[in-house]
Amino acid sequence: MAAKDWQKLCAERKEQQLQSIPKEWLIQTPPESQGNVLDVPETCGLLTDRELEITNTVDVDALLGKLALGEWSSVEVTTAFYKRAIIAQQVTNCLTEIFVEQALARARVVDEHLKQTGKTIGPLHGLPISLKDQFSMKGKDTIMGYAGWIGKPAEQDCVLVEMLYDLGAVPFVRTNVPQTLMWGETYNHVFGRTTNPYNRYMTPGGSSGGEGALVAMRGSPLGVGTDIGGSVRIPSVFCGLYGLRPSYERLPYQGAMNSQLGQESISSVLGPMTVTPAGVRRFTRAIIDAKPWNRDPLAVRKPWNQREYELEEHGHGIGMCFAIMWDNDVVKPHPPLIRAMEITKAALEAAGHKVIDWIPHRHLEIYQNTERIFGADGGHDFRADCELSGEPLIQTMSPTEDAHEYALDQPLAKVLLGEPEHISAFKLWQLHKEKRDLRKSHLDYWEATKAVTGTGRPVDAIINPAVASIACPHGTNSDAFYTTMCNSLDLTTYAFPVTFADKELDVKPPPHQFRNHEDEAIYHLYDAEIFHGLPVGLQLIGRTLEEEGVIAMTELVDRALKAHKVA
Amino acid sequence: MAAKDWQKLCAERKEQQLQSIPKEWLIQTPPESQGNVLDVPETCGLLTDRELEITNTVDVDALLGKLALGEWSSVEVTTAFYKRAIIAQQVTNCLTEIFVEQALARARVVDEHLKQTGKTIGPLHGLPISLKDQFSMKGKDTIMGYAGWIGKPAEQDCVLVEMLYDLGAVPFVRTNVPQTLMWGETYNHVFGRTTNPYNRYMTPGGSSGGEGALVAMRGSPLGVGTDIGGSVRIPSVFCGLYGLRPSYERLPYQGAMNSQLGQESISSVLGPMTVTPAGVRRFTRAIIDAKPWNRDPLAVRKPWNQREYELEEHGHGIGMCFAIMWDNDVVKPHPPLIRAMEITKAALEAAGHKVIDWIPHRHLEIYQNTERIFGADGGHDFRADCELSGEPLIQTMSPTEDAHEYALDQPLAKVLLGEPEHISAFKLWQLHKEKRDLRKSHLDYWEATKAVTGTGRPVDAIINPAVASIACPHGTNSDAFYTTMCNSLDLTTYAFPVTFADKELDVKPPPHQFRNHEDEAIYHLYDAEIFHGLPVGLQLIGRTLEEEGVIAMTELVDRALKAHKVA
Structure with a gap:
């Protein structure tokens, strides 16, 4: 590719991203000088009261409870979080792939299932989930911060995405990363820089920085990041979130894109990022209960161990050190x-x-x-x-x-x-x-x-x-x-x-x-x-x-x- | 080292091995032309009737039962198997390190414990166990088929040996391997070639070929081999044994010597080799129940899963495919x-x-x-x-x-x-x-x-x-x-x-x-x-x-x- 063409390519892709946002979801953005933008979703007027109620429900178990009872439909929950994610995008530049129609179509399927059968699809029924820009989805690019990866749609979903569908979830947006993934900040030539919603002069951390900013803005009830040197934990602590770095291969990485693919000495792992601890536990347990080792040959065949969760080996949680x-x-x-x-x-x-x-x-x-x-x-x-x-x-x-x-x-x-x-x-x-x-x-x-x-x-x-x-x-x-x-x-x-x-x-x-x-x-x-x-x-x-x-x-x-x- | 010196070194070490055998355990060996030597322990006259009874008890659970009840002391069981191992050595050349006094001293400690407390030390109480020439023991060489590794005593026991002691076992002899470990046969310059007791014209396989020949001769009730390309399974099938190749890091390899140490793409694993399946299960479960992950940082934290053993995921063992x-x-x-x-x-x-x-x-x-x-x-x-x-x-x-x-x-x-x-x-x-x-x-x-x-x-x-x-x-x-x-x-x-x-x-x-x-x-x-x-x-x-x-x-x-x- 000729020199400078990459800049054109990036600019086109960024413009395409802008076009993927429904026009009616564009807001009057605060001035650049405004550091803290956390209140924008409340003040910008885009979200209805019910959408604010939904997206302010930070406890994932509570959200899933409402979804399972059909009190809130997945379509309305997904719509509410999508609108808030788009607000977050306009103030922190946290997103990469935006696909509103596809997500809502999925949410309709989920709702229809509950209506027809009276049962949930699975333990993550109806929940919109955001994904770091490594988790490939069929037909979509996985750009992962490289201009050279633009225009190479994935042939299939990665195992995590397959499993999320089986568990009833609604993958609804993908989030920004630094080029190479090997930075504790979030900037690349394609999608630019993600900022921290607590103070945009600051970094949200990285490499799962898009997730950090998005989840902190309540633009997603649960995000999935990855961590090879701190990439879940840095944005979690920089953005006031809970974030788990599991051990190698406890959760299924198969089919996700990565830097240095094939480097297996110190493996990257995937982990959830949320506003309350309920989401971390719910996600981790749901994935493990669904036996990832039947889809990812590297995933550890260790069922969820409830006795370990009850801290049997740690004095049952009493008088610990x-x-x-x-x-x-x-x-x-x-x-x-x-x-x-x-x-x-x-x-x-x-x-x-x-x-x-x-x-x-x-x-x-x-x-x-x-x-x-x-x-x-x-x-x-x-x-x-x-x-x-x-x-x-x-x-x-x-x-x-x-x-x-x-x-x-x-x-x-x-x-x-x-x-x-x-x-x-x-x-x-x-x-x-x-x-x-x-x-x-x-x-x-x-x-x-x-x-x-x-x-x-x-x-x-x-x-x-x-x-x-x-x-x-x-x-x-x-x-x-x-x-x-x-x-x-x-x-x-x-x-x-x-x-x-x-x-x-x-x-x-x-x-x-x-x-x-x-x-x-x-x-x-x-x-x-x-x-x-x-x-x-x-x-x-x-x-x-x-x-x-x-x-x-x-x-x-x-x-x-x-x-x-x-x- | 000057050329040819390695031959002298090997010859000296082999002579030293011969000296480590109690003179009274030397037998009249059959002629080289005799292929099958399996009956030599029965016919050579070295073993008493009781020692034959003990060593012909091929079921490890039965042996452990007698040991736990004190019907047979560890000293007599260890002596019986040691004598038979020395017979096996004289007809198949299956051993490397021979340390009769040390093993018997350990057996005495085990017996004393039972006598004093009325309790076994652990689930492998009193059982002599043979080890492939990789499992380092404090103060002993781990030659592993290399002349250059002669005279380099280990500073400490490897984790497997530590755990065997804690479980009550009596590590009592180490067994031969091929140079490099990367052969399905068993020959090196230090200890020479191990032969198959069913037919000495044939190989016992490798690289755990010393274990194969020894266990087939009933010179050990349970051997531990390693497998990176078949090294437990090849000698097992060549010598009529049961042998398990567990998955990477299920059992603790920490501290054992190896070829290509640091090659972690396809890991060598350790596994038991025995004459009946009871020993394989007993050993594997005993090690896992003792939580090897608290000693070996790579060992998988997966407790023994009895539901998996009951074939819950395989139709409970009925009408399988x-x-x-x-x-x-x-x-x-x-x-x-x-x-x-x-x-x-x-x-x-x-x-x-x-x-x-x-x-x-x-x-x-x-x-x-x-x-x-x-x-x-x-x-x-x-x-x-x-x-x-x-x-x-x-x-x-x-x-x-x-x-x-x-x-x-x-x-x-x-x-x-x-x-x-x-x-x-x-x-x-x-x-x-x-x-x-x-x-x-x-x-x-x-x-x-x-x-x-x-x-x-x-x-x-x-x-x-x-x-x-x-x-x-x-x-x-x-x-x-x-x-x-x-x-x-x-x-x-x-x-x-x-x-x-x-x-x-x-x-x-x-x-x-x-x-x-x-x-x-x-x-x-x-x-x-x-x-x-x-x-x-x-x-x-x-x-x-x-x-x-x-x-x-x-x-x-x-x-x-x-x-x-x-x-």
């Missing part, structure tokens, strides 16, 4: 995150649990090993996908190169590791050996905490920040130190919201002794005024393939937090 | 194997099950993809381990290069694929993509059999040969076509004995149209006279991580076979 990792010794978290951990500790103690400190174990080594694996092809995969159209490989998420004093989007990896090196299969095997040793070391370390918990068990779960910062200005989120560990060690991890940044409470501390370039840069990034009012979330880390237990423990922490706020 | 794959369209099985499949079909039909034909699906493609992955380092790992001592990389398992008209140990891979190529990490990822597509294709193909089974389910299990030949002359076993598929697709597979070759019944058919070099060579290899009397086994293939169901289904087939023979 949590550990808080205040700092991973690589980059120091910002003040609002420290306060969120203090709140969580107090809430758990008030609920009768013990909370001890987690001393970090080999974080930098784990991070380095992970980054070397991700870079094992020397960027060949990314460049090849760019070459399809001639678009350049994006080197920064910064809207203006000189926007910030500290080049925070220069990953620490480049300082510590140099440029990624295209290595041999044999060298990759050596990295696997190293990774396996690190996993064993961390597991033994965790098991050894049995000596200090007082419960007779090792620490039940670790709680820490998912990112050292909260949602930050575009181009400044380069930290994946806290998230990556869970991908490398394949630990089930659940991001959850705790509070909001408060300029009175979260004052900037004096400089500490910086451990590295990024620790220093992250310190300087913090400004109590700029970050005021943004969501602050943490992550709860459990064991590999312990989805049931991690969901239950995070729900327990969430209840403790809510009880503590009331008290 | 099995499929027999008579031929994989790559290499045609020998006549005794065809007859074994006919026997199995008749037995299953007599037991009320349906048996249909399995039409092979993309076997050659799967094989080629697998071999390319195994060769992705261009043999670098093997050569590096040879270079440690200067020993040459073994190129053939043939004792004399011109022993056979057809060069059966020239793997078909070399004809079809050329020499292995040292590829890049990126190219390896492309092989993973291909592999994933093949797995998906095979899964969908299997699921689609729902249309023809008449049970409302897909085919419950596939039954086919593990190898196209039965135990064959040394240097002629090059076939891994039937086994490799299960490693590549990660299908749980269980090898089981059916009958013995019979020169009257298993006559050589006229030549068929040969598909390739190996198909032709395997055809010519068959001689009804030579193979007469050797064990004939098959394998039952189930789904990924379906150990419970595959164990139950194979037990069901085994019962049907026994009932059929009686009838």
Whole structure:
């Protein structure tokens, strides 16, 4: 393709996206200078009172209850969320594929089924679900942030989409990602930049940033993202959501598009993102109960384990011992995150649990090993996908190169590791050996905490920040130190919201002794005024393939937090 | 190391092995010309009547019952099996590490525990267990067929050994392997060649060939092998045993030595080998119940699923539909194997099950993809381990290069694929993509059999040969076509004995149209006279991580076979 043609291609595709929006759903958008746009759905006048009631029903179980009883039809629920998603699109640019007619046609089928049989199709009956721009749907492009992927419709649905249909859901929109997927922000040449609805000067995180912005706007009751280095959890904590990173292959990835397809050393996983924990549990359990291993050969044949959900191995949820990792010794978290951990500790103690400190174990080594694996092809995969159209490989998420004093989007990896090196299969095997040793070391370390918990068990779960910062200005989120560990060690991890940044409470501390370039840069990034009012979330880390237990423990922490706020 | 020094090193180590045998356990060995040595333990006079009674107790549950009641002490059981193992060693050369005193000391501890507490240590209380020469034990070498690995004692037990101790077992001997582990026979420069006790002119298979010969001699009630391309199943069928190939990481491999350590595309797995099915179930369940995921970070957190073992998803074991794959369209099985499949079909039909034909699906493609992955380092790992001592990389398992008209140990891979190529990490990822597509294709193909089974389910299990030949002359076993598929697709597979070759019944058919070099060579290899009397086994293939169901289904087939023979 001739140089510059890719820009034309992108512009045409973006125009086509605009055309796919029903004209009557276009609103008067607020001025660009307006940071917080969360109230636009309430104020713009597009949604009826009933549509506002529907879309403000943030509990997925409640929504599904109304749908199952036919109190609300799937057509009206889907219409309501679609309109709100289109509002979200106009203020945060969170969508990619828009297909109103197809979604409503599906919703009519669902409604008809209930009317004819008196029964729901399945446990997700009638629920509109948004999908990150990797989950292929028959006949639609899966552009995934590459100009070169425009105009290549999928021949079939990916397994997740097949299963969602079988479970009664209504996949209704797809959401934006960064080029390559390997950024904790959301920008590409085709669909542009997604912004954070809490403050559009800020990134919603990434790579599932479209989902983060959309779900935060209540433009979708449940979104599905993916996570290979934090891509579900970063947008979840940046946008005030609940988001689960399951273990490798617990949920079916088969048929979804991806970067570095075939890289199986540290696998990307898919996970739900919602406004309340009910949706995370409902989605995860529904998919597992439908036996994904009969459709995805890599999916783990482990039925939902109710005894694990009842925390049989964690003292039945009574008198547990949590550990808080205040700092991973690589980059120091910002003040609002420290306060969120203090709140969580107090809430758990008030609920009768013990909370001890987690001393970090080999974080930098784990991070380095992970980054070397991700870079094992020397960027060949990314460049090849760019070459399809001639678009350049994006080197920064910064809207203006000189926007910030500290080049925070220069990953620490480049300082510590140099440029990624295209290595041999044999060298990759050596990295696997190293990774396996690190996993064993961390597991033994965790098991050894049995000596200090007082419960007779090792620490039940670790709680820490998912990112050292909260949602930050575009181009400044380069930290994946806290998230990556869970991908490398394949630990089930659940991001959850705790509070909001408060300029009175979260004052900037004096400089500490910086451990590295990024620790220093992250310190300087913090400004109590700029970050005021943004969501602050943490992550709860459990064991590999312990989805049931991690969901239950995070729900327990969430209840403790809510009880503590009331008290 | 200077040239030739490796030979001296090997000779010294072999002499040291001989010295580790108590002098009084040395027997008058039969002449080399005697093929079948199975009766030597009964006739050589070393074993007392009680020791013969103990070692002829082939049912592991029965043995464990006596041990738990203290009817037989662990010391006497271990002594009996050790003596018989040493007999097996003298006639088949099946052992590597011999450590009588240490094993007996352990047995004394076990006995003392029962005496003091009245309780067993665990579900494998007092049972001597033999281990393939990969399962490291603190203070002992893990030579694994490499001269260069002599004199490098392990710093700690591997996780399997740790767990066996916790379960009450007595690891008592380690067993021989081929150099590199990547052969279906058993020969290396340090410990030499292991022979098949049914006919020492024949190979016991490999790479867990030491286990095959030892367990067939009743020199161990239960052996643990490993399988990356058939290495549990080949010796199991060649030696008339039951042998399970579980799915990746169901049982804990952590800390065991291996070839190509770090190759995680197609993982080696460990599995039990025994004379009756009870041992396979007992071992597998005991390990899983002990939660290996708390010690091995890669072990799958899937508790033993009793409902799967009760065949809840397979019609509770009533009126099932099995499929027999008579031929994989790559290499045609020998006549005794065809007859074994006919026997199995008749037995299953007599037991009320349906048996249909399995039409092979993309076997050659799967094989080629697998071999390319195994060769992705261009043999670098093997050569590096040879270079440690200067020993040459073994190129053939043939004792004399011109022993056979057809060069059966020239793997078909070399004809079809050329020499292995040292590829890049990126190219390896492309092989993973291909592999994933093949797995998906095979899964969908299997699921689609729902249309023809008449049970409302897909085919419950596939039954086919593990190898196209039965135990064959040394240097002629090059076939891994039937086994490799299960490693590549990660299908749980269980090898089981059916009958013995019979020169009257298993006559050589006229030549068929040969598909390739190996198909032709395997055809010519068959001689009804030579193979007469050797064990004939098959394998039952189930789904990924379906150990419970595959164990139950194979037990069901085994019962049907026994009932059929009686009838």
